[in-house]
Amino acid sequence: MTDPERIDGFGAWYDEKQGDSGDLWHRTLIDPGLFARIGPVPRGIRVLDLGCGNGYIARRLARLGARVVGVDTSPELIERARAWQGTEPLDIVYHRADAAHLSFLSDQSIDLAVANMSLVDIENASGTIRETARVVVPGGRFVFSISHPCFDVDTRSGWLVEVTVGPPTVFRKVARYQEPHSDSYRWALPDGRSVRTVGYHRPLAWYVKQLRTAGFIVVDAEEPGPSIEFVGHRMKREWIEQIPLHLVIEARREPAQGTPG
Numbered sequence: 710m711t712d713p714e715r716i717d718g719f720g721a722w723y724d725e726k727q728g729d730s731g732d733l734w735h736r737t738l739i740d741p742g743l744f745a746r747i748g749p750v751p752r753g754i755r756v757l758d759l760g761c762g763n764g765y766i767a768r769r770l771a772r773l774g775a776r777v778v779g780v781d782t783s784p785e786l787i788e789r790a791r792a793w794q795g796t797e798p799l800d801i802v803y804h805r806a807d808a809a810h811l812s813f814l815s816d817q818s819i820d821l822a823v824a825n826m827s828l829v830d831i832e833n834a835s836g837t838i839r840e841t842a843r844v845v846v847p848g849g850r851f852v853f854s855i856s857h858p859c860f861d862v863d864t865r866s867g868w869l870v871e872v873t874v875g876p877p878t879v880f881r882k883v884a885r886y887q888e889p890h891s892d893s894y895r896w897a898l899p900d901g902r903s904v905r906t907v908g909y910h911r912p913l914a915w916y917v918k919q920l921r922t923a924g925f926i927v928v929d930a931e932e933p934g935p936s937i938e939f940v941g942h943r944m945k946r947e948w949i950e951q952i953p954l955h956l957v958i959e960a961r962r963e964p965a966q967g968t969p970g
């Protein structure tokens with residue numbers, strides 16, 4: 710996101726939007742895919758939540774017994790995430806920091822890193838992937854969700870629906886896929902103001918290569934489809950069933966070259 714610290718009230722709005730279980734889109738479409746790849750969470754596992762926002766994913770993991778560190782650049786959101794600890798102390802440690810610079814974490818100190826819809830908002834995503842590889846133990850994992858790079862290219866993609874006879878045929882049009890770029894989005898706040906945030910598109914192979922170069926291998930993926938709750942809200946359900954708008958990647962940290970596995 711762009712300059713979140715300068716947008717007074719944005720953090721409060723985002724905190725209210727996500728609440729303690731994520732907004733409808735996260736809760737019923739993205740998060741089930743994220744947690745499918747996270748899988749069982751052993752008690753005491755050390756988890757890093759990159760771009761943690763108001764911390765609802767961090768809290769969900771902490772409730773399962775994980776020891777969680779949350780990182781976000783937005784002071785307002787980190788403040789909000791900390792405030793949730795007053796409601797329910799879960800011993801989550803929050804840092805206001807850039808995900809590409811985690812000097813407060815030592816090498817190989819994390820078992821599982823997660824980033825829910827944050828890599829697409831992080832300018833230095835390659836630095837973040839490298840830094841994540843530094844802090845994750847060999848055999849540990851990095852699970853993240855992003856806008857689907859093939860089908861949801863910010864303002865340069867959209868639906869095409871062809872109606873003839875029978876059910877409509879749905880296509881997704883995508884422009885300038887191969888070109889990494891940033892784009893800004895307008896969010897209308899409930900008080901009438903609007904803010905712009907910035908998102909970053911990178912092609913699918915970019916992610917795979919950055920992960921590989923940093924020392925991760927991709928072991929699994931999800932392209933989440935609508936859950937039953939999502940279907941109840943009739944948000945282009947039939948379309949998203951055919952063409953996913955999100956991608957979840959599970960990557961495993963490889964042992965450094967020459968060290969025993």
Ligand SMILES: C[S@@+](CC[C@H](N)C(=O)[O-])C[C@H]1O[C@@H](n2cnc3c(N)ncnc32)[C@H](O)[C@@H]1O
Nearest residue numbers: 710760761762781782783807808825827830831
């Ligand atoms: C779309 S929000 C997702 C937040 C949260 N993971 C969720 O699922 O609600 C993206 C988050 O990434 C954070 N962010 C953007 N750039 C960052 C950076 N360089 N380092 C850490 N966090 C960053 C933003 O402040 C924002 O909270």
